[in-house]
Amino acid sequence: MQLKWGIISTGNCSSEFTNCLNSLSNEEHTIVAVAAQDFSRARAFAKKYKIPICYGTYEKLAKDRNVEIVHIGNLNIQHFEVSRLMLENGKHVLCEKPMTMNEKQTRKLIEIARERNLFLMEGIWSRCFPLYKELRTLLDQQILGEILYVSATFGKPLQHIDRIREKRLGGGTILDLGVYLIQFVQFVFRGLDALEVNAVGHSNEYGVDESCSAVITFPGGKIANISSHSALLLPNEAEIVGKKGRIVVPQFWCPLKLITPMGTKHFDLPEVDPSIQFMSKFSKGYIYEIQEVWKCLKAGMIECPKMTHVESIKLVQLMDKMRKDVGIVYPDDLVKITK
Template sequence: MKKQKLDTPPLRWGFMGAGKIANDFATAIDTFSKSVHRKVAVATREKQTAEAFAKKFGFEKPCDSYGDLAKDGDIDIVYIGTVNPNHYELCKLCLENDKHVLCEKPLTLRLEHTEKLIKLAEEKGKFFQEAVWSRFFPAYERLREELAKDSLGSIKAVTALFGINDQVTSRILRKDLGGGSLMDIGVYTIQFAMQVYGPFVPEKVHAVAIKNDEGVDMSVSMTLQWKDGQIAQLSCSNLAKMESSAEVWGQAGTLKLHEPFWCPNEIEINGKTEKHALPKVSHTLEFEHGEGMVYEVQEVKRCIADGLTESPHFTHKESHILAQILDEVKKQIGLSFEEIYSDDKETWKEAV
């Protein structure tokens, strides 16, 4: 792991949400000393949940509400790990209260919301990051190195599969929770193609899907084509277990991120596999390779210490392009989340 700057004050964290993903992110922060990162406060919809989470992970205090946390002067940055539909409102709340923000993907469910948040963050001059943790793994750094060296030659094909058999998790099955395979795991396949081909909007997008009775996608296949004939074939599914790997096919070589490609510890370059050991952590993890969130924690600290408002490894521009691609795919498969917002099209109508 890269060393943190020793001459900077500790980064003071607030958490919004205390679910499984927050469990792993708090665990990642725990690998650092309190002189580097401090866990200050946590807020959830129900106070007792925040109290239990604060006690488990050693936060200094639970907050009574999201609003109280956003206004807390002892907090530098807020990590948002709630369900998808309220990402927009909570990001907006934090930015308006001059907090840096790290928000889990997808940043929002609507393109215009993503655009508004990026604009607000840039106006405020605050660090603002969509938590695409994949980009900070050592294997992705090696991928970028090989692309920079042009060792694979001209690249015209990328493939990525992400498939799990999960037909019970409510946040995936329910539209009012912003569900579906596209927004949950399909995001990872798209970001991989963008990592290879660069931050450009594809010229063509073709998508098909299988949906459940709520109209939420359970399986999606996408073909993306960029202007130079570069093609990405991507699939995500909550109906079938796949070999969830990603590959780059060049005229001079091939590269593969082994499963799980979105949080890999192995990369294969022209048939030779490199292993990258992940950090050791003290708490039980909820997700495979959740300890890899350590790299994301490191990157956030580095960027803020250096006065950056975004990570160069996943920029605001890339969040915007990702949102544009998702928007087009949703249109093609007939998926919309409009009905879960109130009449002013800003506020999420919270599920009962």
């Protein structure tokens, strides 16, 4: 089965994702079109990556009948409208995190995808890394005994990046970094709904959070402590603590090392043609996500079992509550969604 991809946006994320698609078998994946809001950028991107068709509007790609599935890698504030456009034109959608700006938008996309029997996935690539499969096995084996505590931090000096610092672009650490923190907590405390969420943080001059810390409580005495920051380099690791020991996952959003009571296990990134130039070697991890999407569509699924629609809803609910506590409101929060 060959998936015919359309690429939305021409930024760094789209570039790395396209590199990964081009590294895989043409029998399973091919890129048929790219779209950007600036036609010259779309044309340059198409030329660089040997994509046959380029468009200067997202609407034109949505109408392209040769495109079966789209990767949406544009700005956070654009995810909802562009994903909706693609779904309403019969395209499967893999949308980068966060799927949308708030719960009502996420619910609407899932509603459309289910009504039209289309695949929709929030691009939490972390879930597709082999380490997460190994971690799930260890958790299911209860090697730590009863798990009562999870902590994770994610912070980098990102204040100079417009899409992180500016409200008009959907910036803030909760949406950009916190999404990874929350999904990790969800992964560990699988199936449990949060009892309470309490967050504090600091806003920048643009009115978005430059830092946020939250405590999330779960049934059974379980608790999670997470922190995000755009001005500091934090430890950037996750820790799971049970009554019989602990597990540490450095760089948990694209992890290659798992530290357990039995020892440390290392994981490799996928091998790709060395002639393909990546901005970051870790971007090769998109291959795991792409392969997972292919498996899902081959099996006729409309959601990925590694990142389900229910999880996406619960994730955005937690982000909404954290933003409320810190006092972060986006224009999209005040807009009623049309049918």
